[in-house]
Amino acid sequence: MTKIAIAIHGGAGTLVKGMMTPEKETEYKQALQFALDAGYEMLENGGSSLDAVEKAVQELENSHLFNAGKGSVFTSTETHEMDASIMDGKSLNAGAVSLITGIKNPVSLARDVMDKTEHVFLAGNGAMEFAKELNYKIENPEYFYDDFRHNQWLEIKDTDSFQLDHSTKKDSKFGTVGAVALDEHGNIAAATSTGGMTNKKYGRVGDSPMIGAGNYANNETCAVSCTGSGEYFIRGVVAYDVACLMEHKGLSLEEATKEVIQKRILKIGGDGGLIAIDTQGNISLEFNTEGMYRGSKNSEGLDSVEIYK
Ligand code: ASP
Numbered sequence: 001m002t003k004i005a006i007a008i009h010g011g012a013g014t015l016v017k018g019m020m021t022p023e024k025e026t027e028y029k030q031a032l033q034f035a036l037d038a039g040y041e042m043l044e045n046g047g048s049s050l051d052a053v054e055k056a057v058q059e060l061e062n063s064h065l066f067n068a069g070k071g072s073v074f075t076s077t078e079t080h081e082m083d084a085s086i087m088d089g090k091s092l093n094a095g096a097v098s099l100i101t102g103i104k105n106p107v108s109l110a111r112d113v114m115d116k117t118e119h120v121f122l123a124g125n126g127a128m129e130f131a132k133e134l135n136y137k138i139e140n141p142e143y144f145y146d147d148f149r150h151n152q153w154l155e156i157k158d159t160d161s162f163q164l165d166h167s168t169k170k171d172s173k174f175g176t177v178g179a180v181a182l183d184e185h186g187n188i189a190a191a192t193s194t195g196g197m198t199n200k201k202y203g204r205v206g207d208s209p210m211i212g213a214g215n216y217a218n219n220e221t222c223a224v225s226c227t228g229s230g231e232y233f234i235r236g237v238v239a240y241d242v243a244c245l246m247e248h249k250g251l252s253l254e255e256a257t258k259e260v261i262q263k264r265i266l267k268i269g270g271d272g273g274l275i276a277i278d279t280q281g282n283i284s285l286e287f288n289t290e291g292m293y294r295g296s297k298n299s300e301g302l303d304s305v306e307i308y309k
Contacts, residue, residue: 003281004043005298006181008036008056010066012227012273013175015291017308025307028065028293032305035059036295039179049189049223050088050111053179057084057107057191060177064146066293067175069105072144072195074153080144081200083209084110084193089217089279096209099124102138103131107193110209120211124203149198156199176208178215178225180277188277190215190223190239197230206230212240219279221246222253227292228265228272236265242276253277257284 010032020028039056043049061069072080084106085096095114098121103109109131113122122130132138176194183189192215194208207214207230214230216239217223224239238260245256257276265272266288273287275294283302285294295305 002184002186003299004040004182004184005277005281005283005296005302006036006039006043006052006056006179007275007277007283007285007296008032008039008060008177008179008294009225009227009273009275009285010060010177010293011175012271012287012289012292014289015293015307028307029305031060031063031065032293032295035063035179036297036305039181040297043181043183046184048185049181049183049187050086052181052183053189053191054086054107054111056179056181057177057193058105060179061105061107061193066177067195068177068193069195070144071146071149073149073175073198075196076157076199076201078153078157079141080195081203082106082193082195083205084191085209085211085215086110086114086191087189087211087215087217087223088114089188089190089219089223092218094120094211096121096211096215097123097127098205098209099203100127100131102140103136104139104143107191109136110191110193121209123205152198159199176227178227178275180217180223180225180275182277182279182281186219186279188217188219188223188279190217190225192225192227194227207233207238210234212237214239216240216243218243222256222276222278224274224276226272226274228289229270232265232268232270233272236260236268236270238265238274242274246278253282253284257286261286261288
């Protein structure tokens with residue numbers, strides 16, 4: 001059997017052991033395992049890496065625990081604005097959406113942009129118009145309401161600050177979700193989805209929907225999904241930087257992800273992490289924060305979900 005593999009993340013941040021109750025920790029691990037298994041099952045049944053990353057991200061978006069889809073953080077106007085992207089390493093096709101509201105699974109809208117339009121990136125009203133044309137159901141704000149998220153927002157709503165979901169020391173709800181996968185045909189793909197940052201304003205968009213910054217896939221090198229301080233990940237063109245180090249400097253997946261996350265992004269002041277895979281099925285789960293919700297599974301017996309360093 002050809003090797004198949006998948007990795008997922010549910011955000012990186014100040015995740016310190018002992019910070020969460022054992023019950024909470026179990027809840028997170030179960031949600032991660034559920035998404036990991038759902039994506040892996042796609043691959044086992046002959047699905048493409050694109051199908052697998054979309055499925056895994058949908059499951060993470062459906063959980064209230066992660067800052068994407070249902071669990072998205074509040075903007076400065078008490079709404080939810082979500083961003084997502086997906087990329088196919090075989091064709092280099094990509095789709096992305098940003099500033100969308102009411103959509104249960106932003107990753108699927110990004111996939112539809114890729115599959116059903118000539119464009120790569122649709123934003124705001126236009127993206128919503130596209131969703132309506134495709135008969136997407138628009139969920140009520142209640143679907144996205146969560147007490148914890150609301151309190152997070154209430155604390156800073158009258159200030160100019162906006163908060164990276166990962167940075168909170170108080171609780172354990174960290175942000176952004178993503179998946180990378182290798183299918184039986186040797187193709188890789190990446191998907192990323194986020195609610196962004198609490199109290200964000202002015203139509204702020206982070207790295208998650210930006211191809212090359214928060215998400216990238218190319219069969220020649222690797223597939224990458226990032227999480228962290230988006231403003232820095234955009235400036236570092238992080239996902240593409242990993243691919244470039246492999247292509248132009250001949251670094252391995254592990255060397256390239258370490259170089260970017262442990263050196264380059266830190267040097268410009270960014271924190272966070274990424275998950276990456278290559279066509280050999282090598283997986284890298286690299287982060288420079290105290291923890292990252294993550295999981296990986298392959299056809300050689302790997303099956304793991306972890307939170308802390
Ligand atoms: N990178 C995301 C953003 O800046 C946030 C995150 O990863 O939690 O929107």
